[in-house]
Amino acid sequence: GEDVEQSLFLSVREGDSSVINCTYTDSSSTYLYWYKQEPGAGLQLLTYIFSNMDMKQDQRLTVLLNKKDKHLSLRIADTQTGDSAIYFCAERPLKTSYDKVIFGPGTSLSVIP
Amino acid sequence: DGGITQSPKYLFRKEGQNVTLSCEQNLNHDAMYWYRQDPGQGLRLIYYSQIVNDFQKGDIAEGYSVSREKKESFPLTVTSAQKNPTAFYLCASSNLGETQYFGPGTRLLVL
Numbered sequence: 652g653e654d655v656e657q658s659l660f661l662s663v664r665e666g667d668s669s670v671i672n673c674t675y676t677d678s679s680s681t682y683l684y685w686y687k688q689e690p691g692a693g694l695q696l697l698t699y700i701f702s703n704m705d706m707k708q709d710q711r712l713t714v715l716l717n718k719k720d721k722h723l724s725l726r727i728a729d730t731q732t733g734d735s736a737i738y739f740c741a742e743r744p745l746k747t748s749y750d751k752v753i754f755g756p757g758t759s760l761s762v763i764p
Numbered sequence: 765d766g767g768i769t770q771s772p773k774y775l776f777r778k779e780g781q782n783v784t785l786s787c788e789q790n791l792n793h794d795a796m797y798w799y800r801q802d803p804g805q806g807l808r809l810i811y812y813s814q815i816v817n818d819f820q821k822g823d824i825a826e827g828y829s830v831s832r833e834k835k836e837s838f839p840l841t842v843t844s845a846q847k848n849p850t851a852f853y854l855c856a857s858s859n860l861g862e863t864q865y866f867g868p869g870t871r872l873l874v875l
Contacts, residue, residue: 655806659804682863684863686866691869691871692868692869693768693770693854693866693867693868693869694807694854694856694866695866696863696865699863739806739807749795749812749814749820750795750814750858750860750861750862750864751809752864753806754806754807755806756804756805756806757804757806
């Protein structure tokens with residue numbers, strides 16, 4: 652079946668790096684996404700990676716994709732208190748009748764000053 | 765300013781009442797979606813629409829209804845048949861085959 656898994660909580664000290672991990676099940680997935688949700692707000696697209704890539708870097712964000720293990724990670728360098736939020740991993744399977752996106756449960760990142 | 769708006773930000777429902785959540789987008793996207801978010805869970809798809817005057821049930825459509833009379837609008841009605849409506853509701857839109865973008869959400873509470 653289709654499923655995306657993430658750990659629910661992560662706590663880091665300000666200035667350290669954060670690594671949020673995600674596993675997915677559908678090997679046909681074309682795109683994998685990271686969204687950020689601040690309290691009481693909608694989801695903001697942070698970054699995405701196409702399935703034929705291994706890595707994508709965008710300023711403080713680094714996405715690593717291990718297709719063999721179906722594992723995706725998001726690294727935030729020099730984590731700041733403003734990075735405290737819920738981070739959702741999501742996959743888009745190839746073989747669906749519509750633009751289906753499957754979301755993980757979200758990882759709540761707490762940054763300790 | 766291009767984007768997706770949802771209203772109201774907070775909505776209160778009494779027992780037996782139907783309520784309607786608004787979602788409007790000016791991104792000229794063809795597809796629109798409604799998700800429900802509960803604490804500790806991922807987003808679950810309620811309904812989606814890929815084109816005007818057409819929509820399909822998602823994974824948890826029971827107790828909800830939608831319409832898509834205009835490209836920019838996709839209102840969601842939470843009916844009295846939905847026995848556990850308290851949740852955060854998120855609307856999204858996209859062009860077909862492209863990334864989904866989200867509105868700010870509506871929190872629905874039951875009185």
